[in-house]
Amino acid sequence: MHVARIRSSYTGKDGERRDYESAYLRRTYRKDGKVRHETLANLSGLADGVVNAIEAALKGTPLVPAGAAVSISSSVPHGHVAAVHAMAVQLGLPQLLGPAGRQRDLALAMIESRVVRPSSKLAGLAWWSDVTLGTDLGVAGASTDEAYAAMDWLAGRQDAIEKQLAGRHLGPQANPSRMALFDLSSSWMEGTHCPLAARGYSRDGKKGRLQIEYGLLTDPAGRPVAVRVFPGNTGDPTAFAALARVVRERFGLERMVMVGDRGMITTARITALNKPDSDSDSSDAAAGKSMAGKGRRKPGAEAGAALPGGQYGWITALRAPAIKKLIAEDGPLQMSLFDQQNLAEITSQDFPGERLIACRNPVLAAERARKRQDLLAATEKALAPIITRVTAGRLSGKDTIGIETGKVIGKYNVAKHFDVTITDDSLTAARRQDQIDEEAALDGFYVIRTSEPAAGLDSAAVVAAYKNLKYVERDFRHIKADDLDLRPVFHRLEDRVRAHVLICMLACYLTWHLRRAWAPLTYTDPQPPRREDPVAPARRSAEAAAKAASRHDPDGQPVRSFRGLLAHLGTLTRNQVTFAGTTQAVAMLADPTPAQRRAFELIEAPIPLVLK
Numbered sequence: 193m194h195v196a197r198i199r200s201s202y203t204g205k206d207g208e209r210r211d212y213e214s215a216y217l218r219r220t221y222r223k224d225g226k227v228r229h230e231t232l233a234n235l236s237g238l239a240d241g242v243v244n245a246i247e248a249a250l251k252g253t254p255l256v257p258a259g260a261a262v263s264i265s266s267s268v269p270h271g272h273v274a275a276v277h278a279m280a281v282q283l284g285l286p287q288l289l290g291p292a293g294r295q296r297d298l299a300l301a302m303i304e305s306r307v308v309r310p311s312s313k314l315a316g317l318a319w320w321s322d323v324t325l326g327t328d329l330g331v332a333g334a335s336t337d338e339a340y341a342a343m344d345w346l347a348g349r350q351d352a353i354e355k356q357l358a359g360r361h362l363g364p365q366a367n368p369s370r371m372a373l374f375d376l377s378s379s380w381m382e383g384t385h386c387p388l389a390a391r392g393y394s395r396d397g398k399k400g401r402l403q404i405e406y407g408l409l410t411d412p413a414g415r416p417v418a419v420r421v422f423p424g425n426t427g428d429p430t431a432f433a434a435l436a437r438v439v440r441e442r443f444g445l446e447r448m449v450m451v452g453d454r455g456m457i458t459t460a461r462i463t464a465l466n467k468p469d470s471d472s473d474s475s476d477a478a479a480g481k482s483m484a485g486k487g488r489r490k491p492g493a494e495a496g497a498a499l500p501g502g503q504y505g506w507i508t509a510l511r512a513p514a515i516k517k518l519i520a521e522d523g524p525l526q527m528s529l530f531d532q533q534n535l536a537e538i539t540s541q542d543f544p545g546e547r548l549i550a551c552r553n554p555v556l557a558a559e560r561a562r563k564r565q566d567l568l569a570a571t572e573k574a575l576a577p578i579i580t581r582v583t584a585g586r587l588s589g590k591d592t593i594g595i596e597t598g599k600v601i602g603k604y605n606v607a608k609h610f611d612v613t614i615t616d617d618s619l620t621a622a623r624r625q626d627q628i629d630e631e632a633a634l635d636g637f638y639v640i641r642t643s644e645p646a647a648g649l650d651s652a653a654v655v656a657a658y659k660n661l662k663y664v665e666r667d668f669r670h671i672k673a674d675d676l677d678l679r680p681v682f683h684r685l686e687d688r689v690r691a692h693v694l695i696c697m698l699a700c701y702l703t704w705h706l707r708r709a710w711a712p713l714t715y716t717d718p719q720p721p722r723r724e725d726p727v728a729p730a731r732r733s734a735e736a737a738a739k740a741a742s743r744h745d746p747d748g749q750p751v752r753s754f755r756g757l758l759a760h761l762g763t764l765t766r767n768q769v770t771f772a773g774t775t776q777a778v779a780m781l782a783d784p785t786p787a788q789r790r791a792f793e794l795i796e797a798p799i800p801l802v803l804k
Contacts, residue, residue, distance in 0.1 A: 193219050195235065195247040215243045254773065263770045265777055271764025271788055271799070273325040276304045278797035279706055281804075285698070288356055290349050294330075298342035299695075301331045306699035307706070308758060310677035313339050324766050328803035343691035350694055351442055354418040357701070358443040361411040371449045371657060372417070372439065373410045375664040376431050376456065378403045378424060379672060379679035386684050390424035396672075396679065404681060406693050407431040408671075409439065414663025415704050418443075419697040421690045428456040433464065436504065447503045449644060451657055454509040507658050510548075510639040517542070518550070518639065525550050525639070534727045537651045549640045549651045551727045557636025564632070567604040568623065574600040575621050582619045590616045597621075655726040671700050675754070707754055709794045713787060714754050715740055749787060757791065764788050766801065 196218045201211045215235040221228050235243050249255060280286065280300065289296050304325060305316045317334055320326030326333070362372055380401040381389040389402035396403075403424035409417050420435050432452055439445050450457060510518075518525040518540060529536040535551045578596050581587040587596065593614050601607045601621075609628050613620045640658045642649070649657065671678050678696040683689045711718035717736035732740075739751050752760060764784055768777040784792075784799060792799050 193217060193232065194250055195243060196229070217246070262772070265768045265770060267765045267767045267782075268324050268327075269322070269762040269764075270324040270766040270781065271761035271784070271791075272308050272758045273304060273323050274764075274800050274803060275758075275761050275791055275795065275797075276307050276702065276706070277325070277328075277803045278792070278800065279709070279795050280304060280702055282795065282797065283702070283705060285702065288353055289346065290352070294338070295342045295345040297329050298331055298334060298339060299346045301325060301329050302339070302342065302695050303698045303702065306676055306695055307702050308762075310675070312682065313343075323762075324803060340688065343688055343695070346694060347687045347691040350690070353694075353698075354438075355443050357417045358439070358445065361415055361417055362439070362443065362445055362448070367411055369412060369449070369657075370445075370447050371412045371451060373412065373414065373661055373664045374407060374432055374435060374450055374452045374456070375661060375668065376405055376407045376426075376428050377668045377672065378405045379681055381424075382680045382682045383684055386681075386689060387686055388421060388423050388689055392423075392425040404689060404693075405431060407435045408664055408667060408697065409435055410664050410667060412657070412660055412663075414660070414667055416667055416697050416701045419693055421693050428453070429458045429461050432456050433461045436461075440504065449505040449507060449649075449657075451507045451661060453661060454511050457506045457508040505643045507640065507642040507644065507654060509658060510641055512634060514542075515634055515637055515639050518548075519634065519637070524548075525637075534725070535651055535655060537646075543641060546641050546643060547646065547651075547654070549642070549654050551638050551640065551655060553636045553638075553727055553729070555636075555729055560635045561632060564606070564628070567606045568609060568628075571601065571604050571606055571610065572621070574603060575619075579619050579621070582617065585617075588617055590614055593619050652726045656723070659726060667700055667704070670703055671696050675703050676700060703754075706795070710754065710757060710791060712745060712794065713749075713757055713791060714752060716754070749790075752787075757787070760785070761788055761791060764799070 194217075196216045198214045198216070199211065200214065201209055203209050213236075215238070216231050217233040217235055219230045219232055221230070235246065245255060280303070285303070286292070286296065286300055289299055301320060302313065302316060305311075305319065308323075308325075309316070309319055311319065314336060317336065317339055320329075320334070321332045325331075360366060362370075364370065378392065378395045380394065380396055380398040380403045383389070384402060386402075386404075388404045390404075391400075392403060392405065394401065394403055405422040405424055405426045407420050407422065409419070411417060418435065418438065420431070420438065422431050422434070432450070436448075436450055439448060439450075515525070517523060518538070524538045524540050529538075529550065530552045534553065535549055538548050538550055540548060575597065578587065578593070578600070581596075582593055587593055593616075597612060597614065597619065601610065601612065609624050609631075611622045611624055640654055642654050644654065670676060673679075676696045676699050678693065681689055681692060683692055707714070707716055710716070715736070717732050719733055719735070721731055721733050723730065735746070739745060743751050745751055763782075765782045767780050767782065769780050770777045779801060781799065781801060789799070
């Protein structure tokens with residue numbers, strides 16, 4: 193017996209052709225030398241599944257319940273680590289780290305897991321077995337000692353790794369402007385025995401905690417290239433000089449334009465750097481002891497002699513006291529310069545041989561004025577209960593009143609704008625309006641200084657280059673909080689601390705490329721509008737604004753944050769499947785969603801069954 197399927201068609205009175213299929217249960221036999229068919233039943237009215245089951249049974253196929261047809265022995269998250277590993281391979285990161293081997297696999301796993309799931313090293317070791325990363329890279333079950341040995345190995349290769357990155361992104365072909373961005377940040381330490389831990393200006397707001405400083409060097413687009421760790425009381429100029437020497441001496445880049453924040457790049461540092469027989473090592477060491485904290489500098493460092501004919505140029509900005517001097521009655525910076533434009537190039541005898549580009553941003557001026565008024569009002573509100581207690585006689589004594597006042601007067605950093613008078617039975621606080629107005633006159637003004645001639649960079653290009661420091665600040669946000677969770681630091685040995693920061697920098701390098709590739713799937717603006725006016729605030733493109741408003745892309749697919757996209761990719765699992773009647777498990781991927789498929793398309797990689 194067998195199931196016979198007969199396909200037929202007919203044309204109706206309306207002229208439309210209709211196709212249909214009939215199914216019959218038939219017995220076939222031979223009689224008088226001829227094959228005969230006997231129809232036993234018409235199966236056409238049964239559901240397709242029933243007909244298929246009868247046909248399979250007649251063919252001898254064993255039938256099992258649907259729930260017993262397939263068993264899944266394991267289902268492991270795979271998509272997120274597969275995407276990050278595919279990007280790492282595409283960037284040549286394994287080869288960048290060093291020769292193949294156990295330590296390279298462990299270091300690569302630490303970098304990739306820092307992107308996917310930031311955590312401590314010990315937590316990361318346990319997590320590797322929960323995803324395909326551990327099995328595929330052969331690091332599942334790695335011991336703590338192995339992980340620390342891999343960190344030591346990676347720290348020893350830092351110069352070689354960064355030299356290759358510098359060749360890729362700071363060399364003359366990749367970076368014709370010969371420009372590099374630099375900034376300094378800090379993170380607090382857990383523990384007190386690390387030689388690098390010291391008290392200094394905390395950019396994390398962790399007052400009283402020991403910390404480390406680390407300087408990040410990037411290309412003009414903010415792509416991380418190198419990082420250096422310093423003691424927690426290192427000043428900005430010292431850190432800048434140290435990393436600039438690395439660029440010149442170890443990377444072999446003789447001609448660069450270094451861009452740094454105000455107070456970081458001083459004339460003395462650049463002059464020393466450009467001297468062939470620079471003795472800046474000793475001067476930097478001495479300066480590191482006296483410049484604990486951001487912005488501290490030696491008197492006279494802001495204005496100095498013209499630079500010699502060195503190969504390193506720079507772009508930075510002036511501090512408020514220097515701007516205040518330029519804007520004085522007899523100074524070169526006058527309000528009339530901004531009647532028709534928002535930037536003007538000026539010169540000053542205090543900065544011989546330098547170009548000064550003065551900028552005025554009305555939006556920034558309004559925001560600073562609003563913020564100042566809010567802080568002044570908040571300080572007055574905090575002082576009001578103390579004044580009430582003094583007036584009512586519940587608080588007396590000059591010293592006691594002074595202690596209570598000191599607890600709140602500096603909370604919002606505007607104590608300098610108040611005249612506070614304290615006696616044994618009175619307390620008054622009045623605004624220094626003249627001083628407030630004097631400070632407000634500088635709102636929205638900033639002055640950029642550079643050694644680069646106008647033939648190489650016009651005024652607008654200098655302003656744009658300085659404002660590109662926002663990319664380094666963005667990298668710090670990604671490294672410290674948004675993506676990679678560098679802080680706090682738990683390591684005690686200097687080399688382990690440096691290795692930890694290097695792992696985070698290389699993970700930031702990976703993240704930079706992933707964010708750029710996945711911009712269509714996230715809230716990142718894939719094509720920011722070109723800024724005709726470098727002083728005006730940056731604007732988002734219409735496409736990015738539409739994505740943010742609707743939370744969907746033009747195709748109607750949901751838009752996610754970068755972290756949200758990685759979490760969604762993690763739902764793409766690799767399963768060990770065993771089919772009924774067999775004993776061998778088969779590795780199979782779950783069906784990818786449209787977003788998961790698109791994520792791999794954007795990084796130009798197929799969805800791999802195994803990482804390698």
